Each structure stands twice: as structure tokens, then as C-alpha cells.
Amino acid sequence: MRTFRRLLGFLRPYRLAVAASVVLACGALAAGVAIPTLIGRAVDDIRTGGGRLTTYGLAIAGLACARLALSVSRRLVAGRVSLRVELDLRDRLYEHLQRLEVGFFDRAQVGQLVSRATVDLQAIRFFLGYGLVFAVQSVVTLLAALAVMLWASPLLTAAVLWPAPLLVLVAARYGRRNRPASQEVQQRMAELAAEAEQSLSGVRVIKVYAAEAVRSRRFRSAAERVYDQAMLSTRLRAFYSPLIAFLPQLGLATLLLVGSRAVPSGAVTLGEFVAFYGYSVVLAGPLRMLGMVLGMAQRAVAAGNRVFELLDRGPQLPEPTSPVPVRKVRGALEFQRVWFGYERGRPLLRGLDLRVEAGATIALVGPTGAGKSTIGMLAARLYDPERGAVLLDGVDVRRLSTRELRRTVVLVGEDGHLFSDSLRANVAYARPDASDEQVLAALAWAGADELVEQLPEGLDTRLGERGYRLSGGQRQRVALARALLAAPRVLVLDDALSHVDPATERRIARRLRETSGDRTMLIVSHRPTLLELADEIVLISDGRVSARGAFPELLARSPRLAELVSTSGASVARTAVS
Structure with missing residues (x-):
């Protein structure tokens, strides 16, 4: 959590932009949440012959356009924030590296440092710029949809949400298992970058000694370590991501089963049931998004640990607090x-x-x-x-x-x-x-x-x-x-x-x-x-x-x-x- 809090600190200079992104996201989700209600009323209007179908159709089209415009604006704002955060982090990391003593670079691998300044910072950028806003949007969407659903029918809400506890448990287990796997992938990527840098910078020596085959085997070995570790992460994602997407479908199936009895009995109208089904579909998107954001967060925290490991390393040749002024130097x-x-x-x-x-x-x-x-x-x-x-x-x-x-x-x-x-x-x-x-x-x-x-x-x-x-x-x-x-x-x-x-x-x-x-x-x-x-x-x-x-x-x-x-x-x- 400490790494997570430190990452959030980089958003502080862009509080207004982040707030604007959240407001735009909330506006887009409000438009999205309203659409199923209008669809349900349109269905009931068709059954009763109310004559307001054109009005409902125009309203739905207007909300869809508003949602599109708000979503595009939110992505532009979030993209700018993410790129600014990456720029700030990269500048800070580079300036910090410049302050470190020569002895540090005697021991460090250039490829490892380049990986932290590129691959790791990109993982942090995607989470802070996009993932975090997606998470807020998904949570607000879930809460808004749940509020409307509970107001419309507690019975149907219970039918949809019974898999939710299972979903939370599965997501938590996925997070625990994927965190170390993500950290290892980042480390192996850095090792691969270091191997590539050494081979490219030493290409003349390699060719003089006809050592291309040896270096190719070393690079292949490093690449295979990346592959093996990435496959472990991929297997986890291949199992848990479909499972996270599958559990909400159980709720939808239960909703259809309960609705098939509630509509004929008159407990709910067909339009209300259609609207409710629409809200259930709306819920599925944020749930999938939260699963994706969880993976982004794991990668960002792993990358943050590697970046902060560098930033927390103070220079071994500190500047004097009160330096002696240099005037006329003799050179003794x-x-x-x-x-x-x-x-x-x-x-x-x-x-x-x-x-x-x-x-x-x-x-x-x-x-x-x-x-x-x-x-x-x-x-x-x-x-x-x-x-x-x-x-x-x-x-x-x-x-x-x-x-x-x-x-x-x-x-x-x-x-x-x-x-x-x-x-x-x-x-x-x-x-x-x-x-x-x-x-x-x-x-x-x-x-x-x-x-x-x-x-x-x-x-x-x-x-x-x-x-x-x-x-x-x-x-x-x-x-x-x-x-x-x-x-x-x-x-x-x-x-x-x-x-x-x-x-x-x-x-x-x-x-x-x-x-x-x-x-x-x-x-x-x-x-x-x-x-x-x-x-x-x-x-x-x-x-x-x-x-x-x-x-x-x-x-x-x-x-x-x-x-x-x-x-x-x-x-x-x-x-x-x-």
C-alpha cells in the first residue's frame, strides 16, 4: 500500500485535471445508466400504445451522443494527465541518476536502468492516467446501477448479485497470485534489456571474436526467461479473467429464470424487466473493467517498487550544506x-x-x-x-x-x-x-x-x-x-x-x-x-x-x-x- 500511496502522490499537481476526468466519466456513466430505463419505458409504451416511442428514441439517441462526447473528452483529459505524470517521473528519475556517484554505475547495468526509465514508467503511466479513472468510473457505475436496481426491484437485484461474493474472493486471490508474477516479469524484462544493450554496445568485439552465436544464445536464454515468466502471468490471467467474466453471467441467467416467472405474474412489467436486464448488462462492463484495472495496478505497483528503489537511493557523495565559496583557485x-x-x-x-x-x-x-x-x-x-x-x-x-x-x-x-x-x-x-x-x-x-x-x-x-x-x-x-x-x-x-x-x-x-x-x-x-x-x-x-x-x-x-x-x-x- 505504501508504494500505491506514493504513486498517487504524482497525481497531486494535476488534481483539477483528474477531477475533471472523473466528472466527465460520471457524466458518461449517468448517460449510460439512463439508457436502459428509457429502453424499458419504450417497451412498455409499445405494449400500451402510448405513442411516445419517437420521443424515447430521440432521447436514447441524444444520451448515446452525450455519452460518446463525454467519453472522448474524458480520454483526452486522462491521456494528457498520464503523459504528464510519465514526463514528471522520467525527469525526476533522470535527474536523480545524474546525482548518483560514479561508483553506482560501476555496479549497475545500463539496460536495467533503461528498462526502469521506459517499461516501468509506462506501466505506471497507464495505471495513473487510465486505470485509476477507469476504477473510479467502474465503482460509481456499479453503485449507481445498484441503487436504481434496488429501487426498481429488490428481488431481481438479489437474483443478479448473488455471485458477487464469489467474484470478490476470486479477484482477491488473483491479485495475491499475480502481484509477484508481475514483479518477476518486470525484472526479467530489465535483464533482457541489459543483455541487448551489452550486445549492441559491444558489437565490434563480438564480431572480432566471431562470438555472434554465443551472444545470440545468451540473448535467447534471457528472452526465454521473459517468456517463461510471462507465460506464468498469462496462465493466471487466462484462468482468472474468464472466471471473473463468467460469474456475472450466472447472475444474468438467474435473472432470466426469476424474470420468466415475475413478468407473467405481474410482479414487474415487461419494460421493467427489459430495463433491469439492461442494468445487469451495464454491471458486467465495470466488473470486467475492475478485473483489468486490478492487473494494471499490480503491474504499476511492481514497476513502482523498482523505480522507487532507485529514487530512494541517496547519493553517496552528498553536496555540502554550506559549501565553501570558490574564488581564485591556485590549483594546489x-x-x-x-x-x-x-x-x-x-x-x-x-x-x-x-x-x-x-x-x-x-x-x-x-x-x-x-x-x-x-x-x-x-x-x-x-x-x-x-x-x-x-x-x-x-x-x-x-x-x-x-x-x-x-x-x-x-x-x-x-x-x-x-x-x-x-x-x-x-x-x-x-x-x-x-x-x-x-x-x-x-x-x-x-x-x-x-x-x-x-x-x-x-x-x-x-x-x-x-x-x-x-x-x-x-x-x-x-x-x-x-x-x-x-x-x-x-x-x-x-x-x-x-x-x-x-x-x-x-x-x-x-x-x-x-x-x-x-x-x-x-x-x-x-x-x-x-x-x-x-x-x-x-x-x-x-x-x-x-x-x-x-x-x-x-x-x-x-x-x-x-x-x-x-x-x-x-x-x-x-x-x-x-
Whole structure:
């Protein structure tokens, strides 16, 4: 019930529209309830020769037209409400996902999240926009029809309604059994979406390893799990829905049996009996509708549980209640006794102490898994340390506005992720108001200026999803241009040029040196060309700083550094030593 009440809360901004929809529904049902009465009177008029048949016919036609107009209006109003609720929910869910920390997405499956933002929200929309109004309309129709029937003949009413207790029991049992089945269907659908997303996003790897058959079997297996669970729900619906529709027919059969004696005896007129039968038929529709609405409600609650599971998950990197204002940033970084691990109980950084002076360029080197990339992500506050603190100009980054911090500290990773947009939009991502001249200058700084001439539409060329139209090195250079245009005080390059050829890398390194000014730079790389940019090399080992110094000096006294660098360029390393 708590989930149900929370779902109803999304209708609060549209109270007037919901009320209008209910009023229109009541008007339509009033017209529908009046029609059997007029039909009954028309039948009696035929028998008695009252001469009012034309009047009754016109009245019935008028009520039918009014019912049509009111029903169309109600559906339009309800449809608008349902779409607005879906829009509100989708916006709220997306904004909430944007506030969640990177660590959440390390564990979550994208397909699961997409399923919750589409399939689950659609189930909620159909119930709140249509199902709820249908339920109100059906209940009011039942009450109105019952009131008229009891007023007309308690005997015939009892004949029609005796299956009602059975109907309530059957519907309740159906609800109890269908609720978990609906939740499982939603979960299996999300798993199928996740499987599809992984296969489509990794299509190049799949084709390189000729793994189409393997992925097809995995997708088929996920699809069969959806089928099996949906079939369970279908079997329940196949049994209970006809049963729910069958029970009212027993009441109609009993009505005919009782009426066959009541009309000849004069207890009721033929017209009254016809009208009563009409009301009984009117009752059957709402009863069937309530069965359908019950299924919609079960699916909506199951979807609501999955959506609220996300919305109730608070961000693990909360915003400070009173952030320290960011004024003139110098760019000094300090890591004080920092402990951090991606998995609880398995620390990657073990009491790291590291100070980077403002305007300095520091290169972080070390074996795989030493924590070099993690240091850069902690500086940008993509994660928070478990113990210790990360300071920017002496202020704990947890006390700074995240938005302001990430304008100050920009991280460029190895993947060079690009969006399915134009080259201009990708470079100007952090500065949408940047002029073409500024975009071109940033591309030149990143050694990607030739791209504008190579691409068919220059800056307006759409790069495709994840920049698939570009090579790995081109993507990295565009990502670097994006960061340089943002003009951060602290720039973190995490293997940001790993796919760039040596000649281009040297050209970019030269331009970085020319444009660095008083910017602080953290470089995570073993490439000698980039290491030569650094004022100091910091060797990270076992989650701590094990050595630091100028590149030639440290290379001469650290066999470990020499080994790491030799794999990236032995000839340049020997030149640096000499």
C-alpha cells in the first residue's frame, strides 16, 4: 500500500485535471445508466400504445451522443494527465541518476536502468492516467446501477448479485497470485534489456571474436526467461479473467429464470424487466473493467517498487550544506593519509600522502592496479576516500560545491568518450557558448586541427554514437580539446594519449607545455614523451608514494621506473638518462 500511496502522490499537481476526468466519466456513466430505463419505458409504451416511442428514441439517441462526447473528452483529459505524470517521473528519475556517484554505475547495468526509465514508467503511466479513472468510473457505475436496481426491484437485484461474493474472493486471490508474477516479469524484462544493450554496445568485439552465436544464445536464454515468466502471468490471467467474466453471467441467467416467472405474474412489467436486464448488462462492463484495472495496478505497483528503489537511493557523495565559496583557485592539491578501495575490505590506496604544488606538472607512474587512476578520480571527487582527505588549496573537496569543483578539476580518461553529436558540440561540451574560433584553437592545442578538414562537414560533422566515426587516437584528441577549452585550473590526463601515434604525441606534448601556463597537471602515463613534461615523477607502489624526483634523476636510481618506462619507449628513456 505504501508504494500505491506514493504513486498517487504524482497525481497531486494535476488534481483539477483528474477531477475533471472523473466528472466527465460520471457524466458518461449517468448517460449510460439512463439508457436502459428509457429502453424499458419504450417497451412498455409499445405494449400500451402510448405513442411516445419517437420521443424515447430521440432521447436514447441524444444520451448515446452525450455519452460518446463525454467519453472522448474524458480520454483526452486522462491521456494528457498520464503523459504528464510519465514526463514528471522520467525527469525526476533522470535527474536523480545524474546525482548518483560514479561508483553506482560501476555496479549497475545500463539496460536495467533503461528498462526502469521506459517499461516501468509506462506501466505506471497507464495505471495513473487510465486505470485509476477507469476504477473510479467502474465503482460509481456499479453503485449507481445498484441503487436504481434496488429501487426498481429488490428481488431481481438479489437474483443478479448473488455471485458477487464469489467474484470478490476470486479477484482477491488473483491479485495475491499475480502481484509477484508481475514483479518477476518486470525484472526479467530489465535483464533482457541489459543483455541487448551489452550486445549492441559491444558489437565490434563480438564480431572480432566471431562470438555472434554465443551472444545470440545468451540473448535467447534471457528472452526465454521473459517468456517463461510471462507465460506464468498469462496462465493466471487466462484462468482468472474468464472466471471473473463468467460469474456475472450466472447472475444474468438467474435473472432470466426469476424474470420468466415475475413478468407473467405481474410482479414487474415487461419494460421493467427489459430495463433491469439492461442494468445487469451495464454491471458486467465495470466488473470486467475492475478485473483489468486490478492487473494494471499490480503491474504499476511492481514497476513502482523498482523505480522507487532507485529514487530512494541517496547519493553517496552528498553536496555540502554550506559549501565553501570558490574564488581564485591556485590549483594546489594535497592527499592526506588517504585510504580508498573499490571493494570493502580491499584497500587500493593505503594511507597515501601526496602534495602537488599549484602550477606544477606531476606524472604518476607505477604498476597496474597501484592506484594511479584512482588518485585522479579522487581529485575530481568522482569518489570520496574512506579515510583521510583530499584538499584543493587547503580546503577539503567535500566542502566544495561539486559543480564548482568539476569546473576547476577536469579529468580526461583513456576511453575519450564522445557523444552522438557534432564535432563542435563535443568540443564545446563544457562551454556551449564558445565561438568557432575558440573550438578550432582547442582542437589545434590537442593536435586535432586536421580533423576539421578531413571530416565531410567540418565542425558540423556528427561523430556517431561514442564517436565511432573517428579512430581511437582521434577520439582521445577531441576529448583533450574538450578539456582544454574548459580551461580548468587542474587538468588530470589519465592515459589520455595512449592511442595516439608517437609523432602526434610529441606535437601535443609540445603544445601542452606552451599552453600550460600556471595550470596544475597530473599525468598518469608511462609514455616517455609525456613524462618529460613533468616537473616531478611520483612512483606509486602498494597504495603509497614509494619515490619521487625529476625524470632523469629518478630514472637513474629507480630500476622499477626504468622497467615501466622501457615498455613504452626504451630509446627515449636512454636519451633522457644520458
